[in-house]
Amino acid sequence: MKKIIELRQVRLALCIAVTASIFSASAQTTDTVYFNAKWEKTDRDNKHFYRVISRNDNTKQIRVQDFYPNGVKQMNGWYSSLEPEVRDGDFTWWHEDGIKHRKMTFDKGEPTKITEWDKEGKITRQQEAVKTVSHINGERVRDRKALEKAPVFNRGKSSFPDYVTRHLEYPAGAEGIRGEVIVRFVVDKNGRTRDAEVVQSVHKVLDDAALDLINSLPRWTPGVLDGKNVDIKMELPLRFNR
Numbered sequence: 001m002k003k004i005i006e007l008r009q010v011r012l013a014l015c016i017a018v019t020a021s022i023f024s025a026s027a028q029t030t031d032t033v034y035f036n037a038k039w040e041k042t043d044r045d046n047k048h049f050y051r052v053i054s055r056n057d058n059t060k061q062i063r064v065q066d067f068y069p070n071g072v073k074q075m076n077g078w079y080s081s082l083e084p085e086v087r088d089g090d091f092t093w094w095h096e097d098g099i100k101h102r103k104m105t106f107d108k109g110e111p112t113k114i115t116e117w118d119k120e121g122k123i124t125r126q127q128e129a130v131k132t133v134s135h136i137n138g139e140r141v142r143d144r145k146a147l148e149k150a151p152v153f154n155r156g157k158s159s160f161p162d163y164v165t166r167h168l169e170y171p172a173g174a175e176g177i178r179g180e181v182i183v184r185f186v187v188d189k190n191g192r193t194r195d196a197e198v199v200q201s202v203h204k205v206l207d208d209a210a211l212d213l214i215n216s217l218p219r220w221t222p223g224v225l226d227g228k229n230v231d232i233k234m235e236l237p238l239r240f241n242r
Helices: 002-026 160-167 204-215
Strands: 028-035 049-056 062-067 073-082 085-094 100-107 110-117 123-136 139-147 179-187 193-200 223-225 228-230 232-240
Touching: 179 204, 193 204, 204 232
Parallel strands: none
Antiparallel strands: 028 049, 049 062, 062 073, 073 085, 085 100, 100 110, 110 123, 123 139, 179 193, 179 232, 223 228
16 A cells, blocks of 8 residues: 555656656747857857856846857856846856856846956956945935945844844834835944934834934944955835734
């Protein structure tokens, strides 16, 4: 009896696997594009590089893989659109001998992270872009600042959002008031949090609770630019619900 049950389970597993495979194939389309040595489109007979484009009809993600004449992968990356080209996700490039030399991350076309290696695998460049906020003529201006390393919150295995969730308390006396307080602060070159101020207020009681949390944060590992620790201005939205 036990053998029969196991056999049925195997048949069921095979059925599920085949069904999933068929569904996956039907949800994806693949095209091949050929290029000459100058990356100009050409036909198959005159190709130098070639590109395989895979479109997922369900998620709308587009995976692009470029190859050298010898078949070694030159690039692998993800797009949200090809016309116009919008890189959206991780991209990796390789030398013709297969050695990886660059990796970048894009967010809707904006580069947010880059790492480069030499032929021996040593990192030669490492930068990360973080969202920063400044005020010009009274207007809040959001931008990205390219860093070698963004500030890192030091709290063991806890992420910054986890820490905020555990330590942000709804204040007594708020009387059911709800809303989102936005606090701007600086993580300085020594990793300290300073200059906290409310840039979007809900109510003084909630504003004070948000400032208390920011001012009590433990030290960060500071951001790094051009090999030096730097001050980084950041913003944090804190939502209070009762």
